[in-house]
Amino acid sequence: MxxxxxxxxLCMAFGEKEVLRNINLTIRRGEIFALIGPSGAGKTTLxxxxxxxxxxxxxxxxxxxxxxxxxxxxxxxxxxxxFQTPAIFKASVFDNxxxxxxxxxxxxxxxxxxxxxxxxxxGLEGKEAQKARTLSAGEAQxxxxxxxxxxxxxxxxxxxxxxNLDPANVAKIEEVIKRIRSERGTTIVIxxxxxPQVRRIADxxxxxxxxxxxxxxxxxxxxxxxxxxxxxxxxxGEMIY
Amino acid sequence: MSSTExxxxxxxxxxxxxxxxxxxxxxxxxxxxxxxxxxxxxxxLTAIPLAFALAFLxxxxxxxxxxxxxxxxxxxxxxxxxxxxxxxxxxxxxxxLNMIFTPEAMIIAQYILVTPIITGISxxxxxxxxxxxxxxxxxxxxxTKDAVIATLMEARFGIxxxxxxxxxRALAEVGAILIVGGNxxxxxxxxxxxxxxxxxxxxxxxxxxETSKGDISTSIALGIILISLNLSVNLLATFFQGRD
Numbered sequence: 116m117x118x119x120x121x122x123x124x125l126c127m128a129f130g131e132k133e134v135l136r137n138i139n140l141t142i143r144r145g146e147i148f149a150l151i152g153p154s155g156a157g158k159t160t161l162x163x164x165x166x167x168x169x170x171x172x173x174x175x176x177x178x179x180x181x182x183x184x185x186x187x188x189x190x191x192x193x194x195x196x197x198f199q200t201p202a203i204f205k206a207s208v209f210d211n212x213x214x215x216x217x218x219x220x221x222x223x224x225x226x227x228x229x230x231x232x233x234x235x236x237x238g239l240e241g242k243e244a245q246k247a248r249t250l251s252a253g254e255a256q257x258x259x260x261x262x263x264x265x266x267x268x269x270x271x272x273x274x275x276x277x278x279n280l281d282p283a284n285v286a287k288i289e290e291v292i293k294r295i296r297s298e299r300g301t302t303i304v305i306x307x308x309x310x311p312q313v314r315r316i317a318d319x320x321x322x323x324x325x326x327x328x329x330x331x332x333x334x335x336x337x338x339x340x341x342x343x344x345x346x347x348x349x350x351x352g353e354m355i356y
Numbered sequence: 357m358s359s360t361e362x363x364x365x366x367x368x369x370x371x372x373x374x375x376x377x378x379x380x381x382x383x384x385x386x387x388x389x390x391x392x393x394x395x396x397x398x399x400x401l402t403a404i405p406l407a408f409a410l411a412f413l414x415x416x417x418x419x420x421x422x423x424x425x426x427x428x429x430x431x432x433x434x435x436x437x438x439x440x441x442x443x444x445x446x447x448x449x450x451x452x453l454n455m456i457f458t459p460e461a462m463i464i465a466q467y468i469l470v471t472p473i474i475t476g477i478s479x480x481x482x483x484x485x486x487x488x489x490x491x492x493x494x495x496x497x498x499x500t501k502d503a504v505i506a507t508l509m510e511a512r513f514g515i516x517x518x519x520x521x522x523x524x525r526a527l528a529e530v531g532a533i534l535i536v537g538g539n540x541x542x543x544x545x546x547x548x549x550x551x552x553x554x555x556x557x558x559x560x561x562x563x564x565x566e567t568s569k570g571d572i573s574t575s576i577a578l579g580i581i582l583i584s585l586n587l588s589v590n591l592l593a594t595f596f597q598g599r600d
Contacts, residue, residue: 201492
């Protein structure tokens with residue numbers, strides 16, 4: 116598989132507190148990469164750095180071979196980050212989903228078609244005119260998902276996208292994740308501590324513990340024969356934080 | 357005549373003045389709306405960009421400016437009037453402009469009073485926009501300009517409320533405009549209703565002068581218009597707060 120994102124020797128500190136230590140990772144084009152680890156391990160910070168929201172204290176990032184310096188907005192436009200709790204604009208479902216297309220100056224007809232298609236994918240067709248803030252939590256997350264995929268990002272970063280959802284919405288989101296990867300070839304990095312979910316959807320897995328990426332392996336490798344003893348302990352739920 | 361009869365007669369006459377479109381009354385109302393409206397528009401043009409700058413930018417002296425805005429929200433109008441008076445009198449630093457006792461001087465005074473109010477309330481509305489909303493704009497490929505527009509859209513009802521609060525304050529203000537405007541009406545207006553036209557006389561300053569002259573009916577008529585204007589402004593503000 117071709118490389119999409121390369122992270123080299125990445126370190127991140129907030130003041131005195133070091134939250135990420137010497138991260139080396141390559142995200143491959145078209146894969147679903149699960150970043151797992153307990154709460155506070157640094158998963159969200161790493162996703163924010165990948166989305167160029169945070170500047171790392173040290174290290175190099177290369178998206179599709181491009182160094183991020185001076186290219187932030189251009190590179191960010193090729194990806195999308197979905198937060199655990201979506202921020203919803205005070206507007207209709209249509210206007211929320213259309214936002215990313217409008218800032219790119221896409222024409223009205225294309226916007227209408229793409230929004231309709233994205234809403235259809237997440238099962239929210241017919242809700243275009245509804246005020247987005249009146250959606251249920253599950254619907255809101257699905258709408259945010261539609262908003263994140265409507266402009267066909269090459270890389271989709273998902274931060275605990277199903278953490279607060281009921282099983283039906285979890286299943287729907289997982290179905291959408293697999294569908295957009297297979298239909299559009301979108302590369303997906305998902306941060307989660309939902310181990311069964313990782314088993315269901317991931318291709319490769321990275322385990323982040325205390326800011327350190329202790330192991331990166333295929334899903335089968337991680338679950339069947341983890342290389343690091345701490346990985347095995349974490350996956351068995353033997354680690355207490 | 358009992359005090360109740362006196363009051364009732366005053367109110368009846370006041371409505372007659374309003375219904376008959378008394379030129380004196382409506383000239384005063386016109387000056388009030390013109391002065392307060394212009395001051396509020398100018399204050400809005402300054403206050404909204406200032407509120408966004410304070411919310412989005414980091415610069416030296418930012419905290420001091422916020423403190424100044426907060427202090428300005430409670431500025432005593434008579435002090436502002438005195439300050440503008442001292443600046444604009446012929447012997448003052450801007451005396452050559454010949455602006456004292458003009459509507460322009462009143463606009464300046466109200467601008468100084470209203471700008472901090474609109475800035476402060478707008479800043480609070482802008483800061484109330486959740487940070488994830490702004491971050492979402494960036495994650496979806498938006499620029500800083502898009503983030504500002506999105507914030508404006510999110511805070512729009514709060515900002516409209518801020519502008520209306522400023523307009524309400526300007527319409528109700530009396531101390532500063534009395535000092536710098538001089539409460540002037542053209543010849544004939546002092547002697548009787550309907551004979552003159554206002555130059556710098558507003559609803560509030562006219563109420564003070566008509567009451568001191570004992571013309572309660574005119575004062576009540578002016579009061580009814582003033583209250584109606586302020587009520588309309590507040591109803592609008594309540595409407596927009598409800599939309600938020």
